[in-house]
Amino acid sequence: MENCIFCKIIAGEIPSKKVYEDEDMLVFHDISPQAKVHCLCVPKSHFATLAEMDEVQANQLKRCFEKIPAIAKDLGLENGYRLIINQGQDAGQTVFHLHIHILGGQKMGEKML
Ligand code: 5GP
Numbered sequence: 322m323e324n325c326i327f328c329k330i331i332a333g334e335i336p337s338k339k340v341y342e343d344e345d346m347l348v349f350h351d352i353s354p355q356a357k358v359h360c361l362c363v364p365k366s367h368f369a370t371l372a373e374m375d376e377v378q379a380n381q382l383k384r385c386f387e388k389i390p391a392i393a394k395d396l397g398l399e400n401g402y403r404l405i406i407n408q409g410q411d412a413g414q415t416v417f418h419l420h421i422h423i424l425g426g427q428k429m430g431e432k433m434l
């Protein structure tokens with residue numbers, strides 16, 4: 322997808338601090354971390370929100386969720402972590418390529434969930 326920053330990161334056109342990569346997903350550190358550990362798990366297929374997702378993409382997203390526990394373990398998040406997927410403008414989504422925030426490395430605040 323043209324002009325999508327995460328597609329460009331997946332294509333290697335924009336550098337990122339990679340944590341994990343396979344045929345389904347790229348996981349890298351967020352450029353503006355909101356917790357001691359803040360990574361983004363990005364399915365390689367471009368779709369903006371769950372509402373736009375097709376069946377193939379849903380299976381790819383399922384494999385992302387299946388892999389996240391092992392990635393979290395490698396990141397040292399044995400005590401737990403928070404996953405966030407912003408959907409649309411009211412949620413504060415700024416990059417319209419679906420991604421899962423992985424946040425941890427500290428006790429997360431209770432204010433937002
Ligand atoms: P959203 O607000 O869409 O849920 O999350 C987008 C996230 O992408 C933000 O946390 C933002 O810091 C991160 N981000 C935006 N541009 C880049 C970039 O070029 N590189 C990396 N590593 N993260 C980015």
Ligand code: ZN
Nearest residue numbers: 325328367418
């Ligand atoms: Zn994209």
